[in-house]
Ligand code: PRP
C-alpha cells in the first residue's frame with residue numbers, strides 16, 4: 001500500500017522546525033504533539049458514522065456521530081509517547097495500549113520489553129511512532145497486535161524512510177501508513193536522511 005503523505009501546509013511548516021537541530025526539547029515535544037493531532041485528523045478521515053436523532057434548541061434533527069466508538073491508540077515506547085496526547089486531543093475516549101521496543105544500536109533489530117494492549121478486536125487500532133526507519137520496530141509491533149487478534153490496524157509516523165515503507169508493504173500490506181514525510185534513505189547507522197535525528201532523545205532530552 002502506498003503511504004499516505006499528509007502535505008497540509010501547517011503540518012509541513014511544523015515539520016521543518018522539528019527537523020532543525022537548533023530546536024530545543026520543549027519546542028520539539030510541543031511540535032510532535034501538534035503534528036500528531038494534524039496527522040490524526042487524516043488517519044481518521046474514513047471512520048464510519050451513524051445517524052442519531054437529537055433535539056437542538058430549535059427543533060429535532062438527525063445528525064451523525066462516530067459509529068461503534070471502538071478506537072485504540074498504541075504508542076511504541078518511548079518516542080511514540082510524544083504523539084499520544086496530540087492524538088487524545090481528537091480522540092479523548094480512545095483506549096490506550098503500550099508496546100515497549102528498543103532498537104539495537106548495531107544490528108538495528110527491535111527488542112521487546114513491554115506489552116499491554118486493550119481488547120479492541122472489533123475496532124480500529126492506530127499504532128504511533130515518530131520514525132519508520134528500517135521498519136523493524138513498526139512491523140514487530142503490528143505483529144504483536146495481530147497475534148492478540150487485533151485486525152483493523154493503521155500506522156502513523158512523522159517521518160518515514162523508503163526502506164521502512166517496503167518492510168511494511170512486505171510484512172503488513174493490509175496496514176495503511178500515514179506520514180508527514182517520506183525521506184530519501186537511511187544512513188549507515190540506520191538513521192533517516194535528512195530525518196530529524198533520534199526522536200526519543202529529542203523528545204525526552206536524553207543522549
Ligand atoms: C526509534 C523510533 C522507532 C525506531 C525506528 O526508537 O522511535 O521506534 O527507532 O527504527 P526502525 O524503523 O529501524 O525500527 P528507539 O529504538 O531508538 O527507542 P526509543 O523510542 O526508546 O528512543
Ligand code: URA
Nearest residue numbers: 133191192197198199
Ligand atoms: N530512530 C530515530 O529516532 N531516528 C531515526 O532517524 C531512525 C530511527
